[in-house]
Amino acid sequence: MEEKKFDKNSLIGFLIIGAILIWMLYMNKDEQAKDEVTTEQVANETTNLQDSTTTKQVTPTEINTAAATDSLAVEGLKNRLGSFAYSGTLPSATDAVTTVENDVLILKVSNKGGYVVEAMLKEHTTFTGEQVYLIKDGNNDFNLQFTAENRLLNTRDLYFEPSLTKSGENNVLTMRLKSGTDSFIEYRYALIPGEYMLDFSIKSQGLEGIMDTSSPIYLDWNLKGYRHAKSISYENRYSRLTYEHDDEDFSKLDPTGEDAEVEKDVNWMNFRQHFFSSMLLTDTPFKEVAFSSLDYVIDEEVDTVFTKKYGAKILLEPKGGSLAENMNMYYGPTDYQIFNDYDRNLDEALPLGWGIFGMINKYVVIPLFGFLSGFLPAGIAIIMLTVLIKLALSPVQYKQYLSQAKMKVLKPEIDEIKKKHEGNSMKIQQETMKLQNVAGASPLKGCLPAILQIPVFYALFTFFPTAFDLRQKSFLWAEDLSSYDTIAELPFTIPFYGDHVSLFPILASIAIGAYMIMSTGQSMQAQQQPGMPNMKFLMYLSPLFMLVFFNNYASGLSLYYLTSNLITIGIMLVIKNYIIDEDKIHAQIQVKKKTPKKQNRFQKKMSDMMEQAEEQKKTQKKKK
Known part of the structure; x- marks a missing residue:
């Protein structure tokens, strides 16, 4: 045998x-090594970017306590909001929402703040059979912070006037924060049929003598990712903040613990929630963005609602004394085929592996x-x-x-x-x-x-x-x-x-x-x-x-x-x-x-070295 x-x-x-x-x-880290930047460092850098002039911040309580029918209250509102007190006296100064949708996505936009307070995907459900919500019940905060008439204002505290129209096949929602009949800040949302990607823009009009464009203007976006899968720890492992910056350079924040980074010339950012993504893209790169990520899943038995909290503090650059930012938002599946069709390098937001591994996935496996x-x-x-x-x-x-x-x-x-x-x-x-x-x-x-x-x-x-x-x-x-x-x-x-x-x-x-x-x-x-x-x-x-x-x-x-x-x-x-x-x-x-086989150069060299070593060994033995 x-x-x-x-x-x-x-x-x-x-x-x-x-x-x-x-x-x-166990080594699911960034493919490219980078220096660590702590949250405190990012906060310090962000603080350094802010204007040092003293401004008076307006709180939501101060706005809501002013009744439009009370002349004294209106006067107090003007003292606090300046020209933007006009919006606080309009009929739209309520917490009502406007719904805009297409055949795959439903968005609800609040008058207060003018931003999305609910985003539901029509064709997808969670592991419990409920509809997938990327935004719901206050997990999203989208705020424009600017200085006007020596007042530091936050749009999340102010009221926009909605207008829902059609532009061809697109459903268009315009939200205007007014300081007068022809002066305003406008958010414009345009939903395209069958698309998770929507056009989004921010512009200002008639505010040249009101908005201080020499002071920093920030767009601050924060989102807490909801759990959608059976295993929150497994879902959390593939939930990560990714972004493109500096002309096709792709980076990620650490998926564990707390991480932060400040980047220049950012093209897009993805608050990825494993199989679903919330994204903000821009036609003109953002000059500077301070990113942050906080892991919420410490104990799977206790932490059962959210996976991570993402943040992006974006420095905007006014052009000609006014805002004009053309962007896109995306609320939908983290799907390679969908991302690849947009031809904006969004597939880099997926963890498909670096180098040859990613190429095998992209060009063969997928x-x-x-x-x-x-x-x-x-x-x-x-x-x-x-x-x-x-x-x-x-x-x-x-x-x-x-x-x-x-x-x-x-x-x-x-x-x-x-x-x-x-x-x-x-x-x-x-x-x-x-x-x-x-x-x-x-x-x-x-x-x-x-x-x-x-x-x-x-x-x-x-x-x-x-x-x-x-x-x-x-x-x-x-x-x-x-x-x-x-x-x-x-x-x-x-x-x-x-x-x-x-x-x-x-x-x-x-x-x-x-x-x-x-x-x-x-x-x-x-x-x-x-x-x-x-x-x-x-x-x-x-x-x-x-x-x-x-x-x-x-x-x-x-x-x-x-x-x-x-x-x-x-x-x-x-x-x-x-x-x-x-x-x-x-x-x-x-x-x-x-049949003797001729040795190649490497084999010949190895053979000669071994023969020399053998001769040296024999010589040493003779000396002994």
């Missing part, structure tokens, strides 16, 4: 993959999966995607097995070399390299194919958690492929594992374990060789890792790993039993050994 030995190449491959998995799970899911159920589309990828990589896998087969055939001769030159490690290494060179085999050739598969492996690892097409798509017992599947609820929480049992990670772990046993070809001995690690422990480490840490990951990702390992096992069996003939390989090697 053939004695089965441990395959060192497989061990190297497993260790590399395990290290990459740990890196992907188009292929989009095609398959167009006519197949999501679960079947994942299986077919995995099959096609594994078939495409099968030549690489064949090279790996061929190299392993050559090393196996050479083993008896390598053992003879070790026996012949016992105690002389340098000579053993030198003769072994010569033999491998002649046979065209080496451990490196067996390891390289596994390394070549890593970019695809990592690309798919980043694709499945961000694939919007998987959201709320069921397969077998999994109700939602974008979240974990559940076959049992636990009455307690296990650290790192959770309070439930997911079946797909269990099946994937079994498949990985079976593959490792087959690929290592071991019948574990009770006694380990001296200096060798505990191979049984290493063999079970990867399946255990999958079982524990993927229990809370998207079931679509676990389905991919299950399918991938089953296909790998199948390909391995076909190659070993029907393609690779070890006797034929042995015969070919013997023929090659009789």
